[in-house]
Amino acid sequence: MNVGLFIPCYVDQFYPNAAIATLQLLEKLGVTVTYPKNQTCCGQPMANSGFEHLTGGCNELFIKNFSGFDYIVAPSGSCVLHIKEHLHSRQHEDEAADISSKIYELSAFLTDVLKVESLPSKFPFRVGVHQSCHGQRGLHLSQMSELVAAPFSKPGSLLQMVKGIEIVPLNRIDECCGFGGTFCVAEEAVSAKMGKDRIEDHLEHGAEYITGVDMSCLMHMEGLLNRRGSKVKVLHLAEILNAD
Amino acid sequence: MHTIDHAELADVFNKDEARVDWHDETLWWIRQKRDKAVNQLPEWELLRETASKIKENVLSNLAGYLEEFEGNAQKNGIIVHWAADAKEHNQIVLNLLKGKGINKMVKSKSMLTEECHLNEHLEHNGIEVIDSDLGERIVQLAKEPPSHIVLPCIHKKKEEIGDLFHEYLGTPAGNADPQFLTETARQHLREVFLTRRAALTGVNFAVAETGEFVVCTNEGNADMGAHLSEIHIASMGMEKLIPKRENLGVFLRLLTRSATGQPITTYSSHFSKPRSGTEIHVIIVDNGRSQQLGRPDFRNSLKCIRCGSCMNTCPVYRRSGGHSYHNAIAGPIGAILAPNLDMEKYADLPFASTLCGSCSNVCPVKIDIHQQLYKWRQVIVQKGYAATGKKAAMKMMSLTLASPTAYHLGGKAGRFVMKYAPIAVNNKLNPWYKQRDMPEPPKESFGEWYTKNRKA
Numbered sequence: 001m002n003v004g005l006f007i008p009c010y011v012d013q014f015y016p017n018a019a020i021a022t023l024q025l026l027e028k029l030g031v032t033v034t035y036p037k038n039q040t041c042c043g044q045p046m047a048n049s050g051f052e053h054l055t056g057g058c059n060e061l062f063i064k065n066f067s068g069f070d071y072i073v074a075p076s077g078s079c080v081l082h083i084k085e086h087l088h089s090r091q092h093e094d095e096a097a098d099i100s101s102k103i104y105e106l107s108a109f110l111t112d113v114l115k116v117e118s119l120p121s122k123f124p125f126r127v128g129v130h131q132s133c134h135g136q137r138g139l140h141l142s143q144m145s146e147l148v149a150a151p152f153s154k155p156g157s158l159l160q161m162v163k164g165i166e167i168v169p170l171n172r173i174d175e176c177c178g179f180g181g182t183f184c185v186a187e188e189a190v191s192a193k194m195g196k197d198r199i200e201d202h203l204e205h206g207a208e209y210i211t212g213v214d215m216s217c218l219m220h221m222e223g224l225l226n227r228r229g230s231k232v233k234v235l236h237l238a239e240i241l242n243a244d
Numbered sequence: 245m246h247t248i249d250h251a252e253l254a255d256v257f258n259k260d261e262a263r264v265d266w267h268d269e270t271l272w273w274i275r276q277k278r279d280k281a282v283n284q285l286p287e288w289e290l291l292r293e294t295a296s297k298i299k300e301n302v303l304s305n306l307a308g309y310l311e312e313f314e315g316n317a318q319k320n321g322i323i324v325h326w327a328a329d330a331k332e333h334n335q336i337v338l339n340l341l342k343g344k345g346i347n348k349m350v351k352s353k354s355m356l357t358e359e360c361h362l363n364e365h366l367e368h369n370g371i372e373v374i375d376s377d378l379g380e381r382i383v384q385l386a387k388e389p390p391s392h393i394v395l396p397c398i399h400k401k402k403e404e405i406g407d408l409f410h411e412y413l414g415t416p417a418g419n420a421d422p423q424f425l426t427e428t429a430r431q432h433l434r435e436v437f438l439t440r441r442a443a444l445t446g447v448n449f450a451v452a453e454t455g456e457f458v459v460c461t462n463e464g465n466a467d468m469g470a471h472l473s474e475i476h477i478a479s480m481g482m483e484k485l486i487p488k489r490e491n492l493g494v495f496l497r498l499l500t501r502s503a504t505g506q507p508i509t510t511y512s513s514h515f516s517k518p519r520s521g522t523e524i525h526v527i528i529v530d531n532g533r534s535q536q537l538g539r540p541d542f543r544n545s546l547k548c549i550r551c552g553s554c555m556n557t558c559p560v561y562r563r564s565g566g567h568s569y570h571n572a573i574a575g576p577i578g579a580i581l582a583p584n585l586d587m588e589k590y591a592d593l594p595f596a597s598t599l600c601g602s603c604s605n606v607c608p609v610k611i612d613i614h615q616q617l618y619k620w621r622q623v624i625v626q627k628g629y630a631a632t633g634k635k636a637a638m639k640m641m642s643l644t645l646a647s648p649t650a651y652h653l654g655g656k657a658g659r660f661v662m663k664y665a666p667i668a669v670n671n672k673l674n675p676w677y678k679q680r681d682m683p684e685p686p687k688e689s690f691g692e693w694y695t696k697n698r699k700a
Contacts, residue, residue, distance in 0.1 A: 049638060053626065134601075223683070
C-alpha cells in the first residue's frame with residue numbers, strides 16, 4: 001500500500017511534531033509513506049473566505065503532488081474535507097475526483113482502511129478530546145449530538161487503545177471552538193470567547209492535555225491557554241497514538 | 245461605504261462577558277431541551293427527511309399550490325391578496341384598516357411583518373399597533389426589534405423587563421417576578437384584545453387542499469386577537485404552503501420540538517372561514533422569495549419553518565446576540581436569507597460563522613445552512629462586496645501557495661503561515677494576538693525535518 005502524506009501548510013510550518021508522529025505511526029503500522037515535497041496548501045483559507053475562484057493554482061499543484069497514490073492521508077479533518085468537497089480542475093477533473101475519493105483524515109484511515117484494533121502506545125494522562133467540526137460534522141468521524149443516532153467516535157475508539165489514558169467528560173461534547181479559519185481574526189471577539197468557553201470545559205474536568213484531529217482548532221485553544229498561563233498542553237491525536 | 249457589520253456589533257456585545265455567558269447558557273439550555281425532546285422520538289430523522297421532501301415538492305410546484313390554496317381559500321370566503329414586496333404588503337394592510345376606519349390594531353407574532361417593517365409603516369400613517377405576543381410586546385415597549393424569531397426578548401433579563409413594565413405599565417419599581425409581570429401583561433393585553441376591531445396574525449402553514457391556514461402560538465394571543473376582531477388579516481410568506489392537511493402532523497411534531505423542546509405548541513389554530521359578519525384576509529407575500537427560488541444554490545432556504553433551532557445551537561449567535569445580525573431574522577438562517585434581499589448591506593452575515601455545521605444538523609427541514617453560508621461567501625466576493633485589503637491579501641496568498649518555491653522561501657523567511665494565515669485579513673493590528681498567544685515557531689518545518697530524516 002502506497003500512501004501519500006499530505007501535511008497541511010500550518011502543520012508543516014508550526015506543528016512539525018504532529019506531522020512526524022503521523023508519519024511514524026503510519027510506518028509503525030506497516031504502511032509505505034511518501035511525502036511529496038512540493039506540497040503547500042489545500043486552498044481552504046482562500047475558499048472559506050469567499051475566494052474559491054483563486055484556488056486554481058493550489059488545486060493543480062495538489063493534483064500534481066498527489067495523483068497516483070493508493071491513498072492520501074492527512075492529520076487534519078478540515079483540509080481533507082476541503083479537498084473532498086472542493087478539489088476541481090478544468091484539465092484534470094478525473095484525477096481530482098480520484099484524489100477526493102482516496103483522501104482520508106488520519107483517524108478515519110486507521111479505523112476504516114487499516115482497521116486498526118490495537119496500538120502499542122501509552123499515554124498515562126487525563127485527556128480532553130476536542131471534536132473539530134469539519135472532521136466530525138463534515139467527515140462524520142464521530143456521531144453528532146444534534147442527531148438522533150447511535151453514538152460512535154473514530155478518534156475516540158483509537159484513544160481507547162492507548163494504555164493509561166483517561167478521557168475526561170465534557171459538558172458540551174461537540175461545540176465549535178471558534179477558530180473557523182479567517183473567522184478567528186475577522187470575528188475576533190466571538191472567536192476568542194468561543195475558544196475560552198471550550199478550554200474552560202476541559203479545564204473544569206481536569207484535563208492535562210487537549211487533543212483532536214485538527215491542529216488549527218488546537219492552535220487557537222493553545223493560544224488562549226498560553227495567554228492565561230495554563231499548564232495544559234495541546235497535542236494532535238497522532239502524537240498521543242504514537243506515544244510510548 | 246462603511247455599513248454596520250456583525251463583527252463590530254458582536255465586539256460590543258462581548259464587552260460584557262458575564263452577559264454573554266448568561267445569553268449563551270440561556271440558549272444552550274433551550275438547545276438541551278430540544279435534544280431531550282427529539283431523542284424521545286426514534287423516528288426523528290425520518291420526520292426531518294419527510295418534512296424536507298414535502299417542502300421540496302412545494303418549492304418545485306409552488307405556483308400550482310399557491311393557486312390551489314387561493315381557490316380553496318376563496319371558496320371558504322377568505323379574501324386573498326398578493327403582495328410583490330414589503331411595500332405592497334404594508335399598503336394592503338393600511339388600505340384594509342383605513343377602509344374600515346380602524347386606527348388601532350392588535351398583532352400576534354409574525355416575522356414577515358418584521359421583515360416588511362409593517363409597524364413603522366402603520367404608525368407613520370397614524371395606526372397604533374400593539375404586539376400581543378409577550379416577548380414581542382416587551383421589545384416593542386423597549387423600542388427594539390426582536391433578537392430571535394421565536395424568543396423575541398431572549399436578550400433581556402427579567403430585571404430589565406421589570407423596569408420596562410414599571411415605566412410603561414405602572415408596575416412597582418424593582419419588581420422582576422416573572423409571574424407578576426406576566427399577569428400584568430395579561431391584564432394590559434386583555435383590554436387591548438377586547439377593544440381592537442382588527443387583528444393581524446402570521447401564518448405558520450397554509451394548506452393548499454383545504455384553503456385553511458394554521459397559526460401556532462403558546463400564548464393563545466393569535467386566537468384572542470382574531471376571535472375578538474371584525475377583520476383578521478393574515479400575512480403569509482408565499483413559501484408557507486403545504487400540500488395536504490395530513491402533512492401538518494409531520495410539521496407540527498417537528499416545529500416546537502425543534503424550537504423549544506415542547507411536543508407541540510399550546511395552540512395550533514386552524515382558520516378556514518370567517519365567522520358571520522367578519523372578514524379574513526390573507527396577504528401572500530413574495531418580497532424576494534421568487535428571486536431566492538431562482539437561485540439554485542439557495543432556493544431550499546425557503547423550506548424554513550421559522551423554528552429558530554439554528555439560532556439556539558449556533559455558538560456564534562449565542563455569543564453575539566440577535567441584534568448583531570442587523571436583520572429581522574438573525575442567526576444562521578437569517579444569514580442565508582438576508583443577502584438575497586440586499587447583498588451589499590448583508591455581505592457580512594455569511595462570514596459570521598465558523599461553518600461548524602450544527603445549524604444544518606438541527607434544522608427540522610434539513611436546510612444545508614452551513615453549505616449555503618459557504619456559497620454566499622463566494623457570491624458576495626464575486627459580486628465585489630469584499631474589502632479591498634482582503635482581496636489583495638487573498639491574491640498574494642493564493643500566488644504563494646500555488647508555488648512550492650515561494651511557499652518554501654516564505655516559510656524560511658519567518659514562517660509563511662505567521663505572515664498570511666490566519667492573519668491574512670488584517671495585518672495592521674494582529675487581532676489574533678489580542679487574546680491569544682502566537683504559536684511558538686519550531687526550529688524546522690516538517691518538510692525540512694523530512695529531508696534530513698527520510699531518504700527520498
